[in-house]
Amino acid sequence: xxxxxxxxxxxxxxxxxxxxxxxxxxxxxxxxxxxxxxxxxxxxxxxxxxxxxxxxxxxxxxxxxxxxxxxxxxxxxxxxxxxxxxxxxxxxxxxxxxxxxxxxxxxxxxxxxxxxxxxxxxxxxxxxxxxxxxxxxxxxxxxxxxxxxxxxxxxxxxxxxxxxxxxxxxxxxxxxxxxxxxxxxxxxxxxxxxxxxxxxxxxxxxxxxxxxxxxxxxxxxxxxxxxxxxxxxxxxxxxxxxxxxxxxxxxxxxxxxxxxxxxxxxxxxxxxxxxxxxxxxxxxxxxxxxxxxxxxxxxxxxxxxxxxxxxxxxxxxxxxxxxxxxxxxxxxxxxxxxxxxxxxxxxxxxxxxxxxxxxxxxxxxxxxxxxxxxxxxxxxxxxxxxxxxxxxxxxxxxxxxxxxxxxxxxxxxxxxxxxxxxxxxxxxxxxxxxxxxxxxxxxxxxxxxxxxxxxxxxxxxxxxxxxxxxxxxxxxxxxxxxxxxxxxxxxxxxxxxxxxxxxxxxxxxxxxxxxxxxxxxx
Amino acid sequence: xxxxxxxxxxxxxxxxxxxxxxxxxxxxxxxxxxxxxxxxxxxxxxxxxxxxxxxxxxxxxxxxxxxxxxxxxxxxxxxxxxxxxxxxxxxxxxxxxxxxxxxxxxxxxxxxxxxxxxxxxxxxxxxxxxxxxxxxxxxxxxxxxxxxxxxxxxxxxxxxxxxxxxxxxxxxxxxxxxxxxxxxxxxxxxxxxxxxxxxxxxxxxxxxxxxxxxxxxxxxxxxxxxxxxxxxxxxxxxxxxxxxxxxxxxxxxxxxxxxxxxxxxxxxxxxxxxxxx
Numbered sequence: 001x002x003x004x005x006x007x008x009x010x011x012x013x014x015x016x017x018x019x020x021x022x023x024x025x026x027x028x029x030x031x032x033x034x035x036x037x038x039x040x041x042x043x044x045x046x047x048x049x050x051x052x053x054x055x056x057x058x059x060x061x062x063x064x065x066x067x068x069x070x071x072x073x074x075x076x077x078x079x080x081x082x083x084x085x086x087x088x089x090x091x092x093x094x095x096x097x098x099x100x101x102x103x104x105x106x107x108x109x110x111x112x113x114x115x116x117x118x119x120x121x122x123x124x125x126x127x128x129x130x131x132x133x134x135x136x137x138x139x140x141x142x143x144x145x146x147x148x149x150x151x152x153x154x155x156x157x158x159x160x161x162x163x164x165x166x167x168x169x170x171x172x173x174x175x176x177x178x179x180x181x182x183x184x185x186x187x188x189x190x191x192x193x194x195x196x197x198x199x200x201x202x203x204x205x206x207x208x209x210x211x212x213x214x215x216x217x218x219x220x221x222x223x224x225x226x227x228x229x230x231x232x233x234x235x236x237x238x239x240x241x242x243x244x245x246x247x248x249x250x251x252x253x254x255x256x257x258x259x260x261x262x263x264x265x266x267x268x269x270x271x272x273x274x275x276x277x278x279x280x281x282x283x284x285x286x287x288x289x290x291x292x293x294x295x296x297x298x299x300x301x302x303x304x305x306x307x308x309x310x311x312x313x314x315x316x317x318x319x320x321x322x323x324x325x326x327x328x329x330x331x332x333x334x335x336x337x338x339x340x341x342x343x344x345x346x347x348x349x350x351x352x353x354x355x356x357x358x359x360x361x362x363x364x365x366x367x368x369x370x371x372x373x374x375x376x377x378x379x380x381x382x383x384x385x386x387x388x389x390x391x392x393x394x395x396x397x398x399x400x401x402x403x404x405x406x407x408x409x410x411x412x413x414x415x416x417x418x419x420x421x422x423x424x425x426x427x428x429x430x431x432x433x434x435x436x437x438x439x440x441x442x443x444x445x446x447x448x449x450x451x452x453x454x455x456x457x458x459x460x461x462x463x464x465x466x467x468x469x470x471x472x473x474x475x476x477x478x479x480x481x482x483x484x485x486x487x488x489x490x491x492x493x494x495x496x497x498x499x500x501x502x503x504x505x506x507x508x509x510x511x512x513x514x515x516x517x518x519x520x521x522x
Numbered sequence: 523x524x525x526x527x528x529x530x531x532x533x534x535x536x537x538x539x540x541x542x543x544x545x546x547x548x549x550x551x552x553x554x555x556x557x558x559x560x561x562x563x564x565x566x567x568x569x570x571x572x573x574x575x576x577x578x579x580x581x582x583x584x585x586x587x588x589x590x591x592x593x594x595x596x597x598x599x600x601x602x603x604x605x606x607x608x609x610x611x612x613x614x615x616x617x618x619x620x621x622x623x624x625x626x627x628x629x630x631x632x633x634x635x636x637x638x639x640x641x642x643x644x645x646x647x648x649x650x651x652x653x654x655x656x657x658x659x660x661x662x663x664x665x666x667x668x669x670x671x672x673x674x675x676x677x678x679x680x681x682x683x684x685x686x687x688x689x690x691x692x693x694x695x696x697x698x699x700x701x702x703x704x705x706x707x708x709x710x711x712x713x714x715x716x717x718x719x720x721x722x723x724x725x726x727x728x729x730x731x732x733x734x735x736x737x738x739x740x741x742x743x744x745x746x747x748x749x750x751x752x753x754x755x756x757x758x759x760x761x762x763x764x765x766x767x768x769x770x771x772x773x774x775x776x777x778x779x780x781x782x783x784x785x786x787x788x789x790x791x792x793x794x795x796x797x798x799x
Contacts, residue, residue, distance in 0.1 A: 017681050031692060038695060085685040126707040146703050153696050160689060169686045176692045183700045222656065244652035248645065 017083035024081060024088065025067035026096055027163070031156040033060035037149030046142060050119075053148040054111050060152065061104045068097055078521040080165055084228060087165035087299075089521035094368050094514055095162040095295040099288055101500075102375045103155045105383075105493040106284035110147055114487025115386055116393070119143035120278040121187045129192035144187055150180035151284060158288055162295030165303075165522055167217045167227040167253070170296060174213060174260065177292060178206050181285060185277040190393030198276025205259070205269045213256025219249030229304040230522040236307045250305060250312060257300065261293035262342075263349040264323030271334075274342035279394060282338060283382035283493075286345055287375035294352050294371055298364060303522045306359050316357050317449055324350030324456035332463045337385050337396045340463060341378065344422055347460050348374055354453055355437040358444040365516030366436035372511060373421070373429035373504050380497025381418045383490055387411060388481050395481035401467065403476030408483035412471045414498055419468055421501045423461040429504035436512065545586045553579035566612050570605060577601045588661035591672045737763045 021028065033056060040052050071093060078089025086092075113119045118141035125144055127133045157177025164170035186199030221227050223245035224235035235241060255266060262270040274282050305312065327347025334340040352374070355367035388395050388404065388411070395401070405412035421428035434457065438450050486494070504511055556576030563569040577600050585593035625631060661671070668674045679687050727733055737760050740752040752763035 014677060014680060017684055034692070035695065038699060041699075082685040083682045085683070124708060125703050126705055144703055146699050150696065150699060153692055156692065166686075168683060169689070172686050172689045172693065176689060176696070179693060179696045179700065183696070183703060187703070222652075225659075242652040242655040244648045245656065248648050248652075 018081065020079060020081040023071060023079060024086065026064040027156060027159045029060060029064045029067065030152055030159060034149045034152035034156060037152060041146055049145040053145050057107050057148055061100060064100055068093065068100065077518055080521060084165055085169045086163045087521050088163055090518035091364060091368060091520055092163040095291060096159050098291050098372050098375060099155060099158050102287040102291065102379055105379045105496050106280060106287060107151060108489040108493040109280035109283055109383055110151060112487055112489040115484050115490055116189060117141055120189055120280055121147050122189045122192060125187050147184055147187060150184055154180040158292035161292045165229055167220065171213060171217060174210060182206060184281045185273055188278040194276045198273045202269050202273045209256045209259035212252045216249045216252030216256065219245050220253065223249055232304040233307060236305065247311065257293060257297050261290060261297060261349050262346055263353055264319045264326060267326060267346045270346060271339045271342040275336060275338045279382050279386040283379050286378040286382060291371045291375050294356060294367060297356050298367055299520060301356055302359055302364060303520050309359050313357060316353060320350045320353040320449060321452050323353060324453060328456040328459040331460060335398050337398060337401065341381055344460060347456055351434060351437055351453055354441045354449055358440045358446065360444060361519060362440035362443060364519060366440040368515040369512055370433035370437050373433040376497045376500040377418050377421045377430060380494045383494040383497060384411060384415045387484050387486055389484055390481040398470060400477065400481050402470050402474035404471040406476050411483050416468045417498065418501065419464040423464040424457055427505050429501045432505060432508040542586060549579045549583045567609065570609050570612060574601050574605050588665060589671065591675050739763050
C-alpha cells in the first residue's frame with residue numbers, strides 16, 4: 001500500500017505559484033486587519049477594545065483604499081495571480097472600490113454608539129434573551145466588539161468572491177463572506193429573539209444554498225474536468241460533452257448565487273433577515289452582499305457561460321421577471337420600513353439581473369454602475385431608519401413614521417430623497433443606473449423584459465411615494481417616535497450615501513467611465 | 523486492501539470492472555440507507571450514527587475509486603473527528619429536544635415533500651442520462667505520475683489551489699470566534715472590594731452610601747429560608763437583603779416553594795410585595 005501511496009522517486013520539485021502581492025494588497029490588508037482584530041479581542045481589556053478596533057478599522061480602509069488607488073493608476077487591463085485563482089482586472093478593482101467604500105460606511109454605522117447608547121450590538125450574546133441577566137445587561141454600555149473583525153472577514157470574503165477566477169475559490173469566498181454575516185445577524189441589542197431567529201433562518205437557508213452551489217460545482221467539474229472559469233468556457237465551446245452535466249451544474253450553481261443576491265424566487269430569507277438583523281448589519285448586507293453576489297454572477301455568466309447563453313437566457317429572463325414582480329407587488333403590502341426596503345432590494349435585484357443577462361460590455365459596465373448607486377442609496381436609507389426610535393428601539397412600523405416631517409424636516413427630506421433615488425427619479429443616481437441598465441438590455445434585444453422592468457419600477461415607485469406622502473401629509477401620532485440626533489459616525493455614513501447618490505445623479509460620467517474601463521481578464 | 527488498489531490501478535479508464543460494480547452497488551446502497559436513516563430517525567443521536575454509516579460507505583467508495591487519500595480523510599476526519607465531536611455536542615446540549623409536530627404553514631410538509639421528490643426525480647433522471655454520455659476517466663493515469671495520489675493532492679493544494687487553501691483559515695477563525703461569541707459567558711466581575719486591601723475596604727464602606735453591613739435575610743420572620751427578604755419598618759422589602767443569586771435566577775427556575783406564597787403572617791399583601799420586589 002505504501003508503495004502505491006507514495007511512489008519512490010516520483011516527487012518533482014514543487015513550482016510555487018507566482019503571487020503578485022501588490023495587486024492583491026487591498027484584499028490582503030483587509031484579511032490581515034481582520035486577524036489583527038481577533039488578536040485585539042484576545043489581548044486587550046474590554047474597555048480598550050472599541051477605540052482600538054475603530055482606529056484599526058479606519059487604518060485598514062485607508063491603506064486598502066490607498067493601495068487600490070495606486071493599482072488603478074497602472075496596469076490598464078489587469079492580471080490573474082496565485083495560479084489563476086484570482087483575477088484582478090478592471091471590473092474586480094471597480095467592485096473592490098465599491099465594496100471598500102460601502103463597507104467603510106457600514107463599519108461607521110457598526111461602530112456608532114450614539115444612536116443606541118453602547119452600540120446596536122448586544123453586550124454579551126451568550127446570555128439568553130428574556131432572562132434577568134439579559135435585562136441587567138440591557139443597561140450596560142458595552143458591545144460585542146468581535147463584530148469588527150467579523151465584518152472585516154465578511155468584507156474580505158466579498159472582495160475575494162468578486163475576483164475569484166475559479167469556482168472552488170469562489171465557493172470558499174462565499175462561505176467566508178456568509179459565515180460572519182450569519183453571526184452578526186444574531187447580535188442585536190434590542191429585540192434579541194427576532195434577531196436570533198433571523199440569524200438561524202439565514203444560516204439554514206444559506207447552508208442550503210451553499211449546498212446547491214457545491215453540487216453545481218461538482219457537476220460542472222464533471223463536465224469540464226476543471227473548476228476554472230476559463231476552462232469551463234472553453235469546454236462549452238466544444239460539442240463532445242454531456243449537456244446534462246453542463247445545464248444541471250449551471251442551474252444549481254446559479255441557485256446558490258441568486259440566493260446570495262436575493263433574486264426572485266430565492267428571496268425568502270431577505271425580508272425576515274433584513275428586519276431581524278441589527279440595522280448596521282442590514283445596511284452592510286443590503287449594500288455589500290448585493291455588490292459581491294452580482295459581481296460574481298457577472299463574472300460567471302460573462303466569462304464561463306457566454307458561449308452557451310442562448311440555452312439559458314430565457315430561464316434568467318423568467319427569473320428576472322419573477323424577481324421584479326415579487327419585489328414590486330409584495331413591497332406594496334408591507335407595513336414595516338425595513339421589510340419594505342427588503343422587498344425593494346428584491347425588485348432591484350431583478351433590474352440588476354437584467355443588466356447581467358446582457359452579455360456585452362455595456363451590460364457589464366451598466367450593472368457595475370447600478371451596483372454602485374444602489375449600494376450607497378441603501379446604505380444611507382438604513383442609516384436613516386436607525387435614527388427613528390422610540391423607547392423600544394427602532395420604530396420601524398410605517399404607521400409610526402406618519403408626520404415625521406413635522407418632527408424632523410431634515411431626516412424626512414433626506415429619506416424622501418433616498419426613496420426617490422430607489423424609485424429612479426431623475427437627478428438621483430437611481431435614474432441614471434436604471435437608464436444605463438435598460439439601455440444595455442435594449443441593445444441586446446431584451447425589449448419585452450425592459451417593458452416589464454418599467455412597469456415594475458412604476459409599481460415600486462408607488463410604495464416609495466406612499467412613505468413620502470405619509471411623512472409629509474399625515475398628522476404625527478401622539479406617542480410617535482423621536483428622531484435621535486446621530487453622532488459623527490452615523491452622520492458621516494448617511495452623508496456619504498446621500499452625497500454619492502446626488503453626485504452620481506448629476507455627474508455620472510466619471511463613474512460610468514470607470515465602470516466601463518475594461519472587461520474581465522481570465 | 524492493498525490488493526484492491528493494485529487491481530484497480532491496473533484497470534485503466536476503460537469499462538467499469540465487475541469488482542468495482544459490486545463494490546459500488548453494495549456501498550451505494552449502504553450510503554443511501556444511511557442518508558435516509560439520518561433523515562427519518564426521530565432521535566438526534568441515531569441520526570448522527572446513521573450519518574456515520576453514510577460517511578464510512580462514501581470513504582470506502584473513494585478508495586475503490588482510486589482516491590485513497592480522500593477515502594482515509596473521509597473516514598479519519600469526518601467520521602472519526604467531526605462526527606464524534608458532533609455527538610459530544612449533541613450529548614452535552616441534550617438529546618431530549620424533539621421536533622415540534624405542529625405545522626406552522628398549512629400543507630407545507632406535503633408541498634415540500636412533493637417538490638423535493640420532483641426535484642430529486644429530475645436530477646436523477648438527468649444524471650442517469652449523462653452516465654451513458656460521459657466517458658469515465660479513472661485516476662490510474664494521474665496516480666501513476668508525480669509522487670502518487672497523496673503527493674499529487676498535496677501538490678495541487680500548494681500550487682493550483684493555494685489561495686483557496688489559505689482562505690479556509692479565515693473560515694476557521696470565523697467559526698472559532700462565532701462559537702466564542704455565542705457560547706462564552708463572561709463571568710460577572712467581582713465587586714471591587716472582594717479582593718482589595720483592608721484600607722480600601724474601609725474607605726469603600728465609609729465613602730459609600732452604607733457604612734453598616736447589609737441587612738441579613740428575614741430568616742425566622744415569616745419563613746425559615748435565606749430567600750425570605752428582610753422587611754423594613756414600614757413593612758416593605760429591604761432590597762439589600764435579597765441574595766444576588768436568587769435575584770439573578772430566572773423565576774421559572776426557582777423551586778416553586780421558594781417563590782413568595784400568599785402568607786397570612788406576612789405584613790404586606792402578596793400583590794404589593796410582587797410589585798416591590
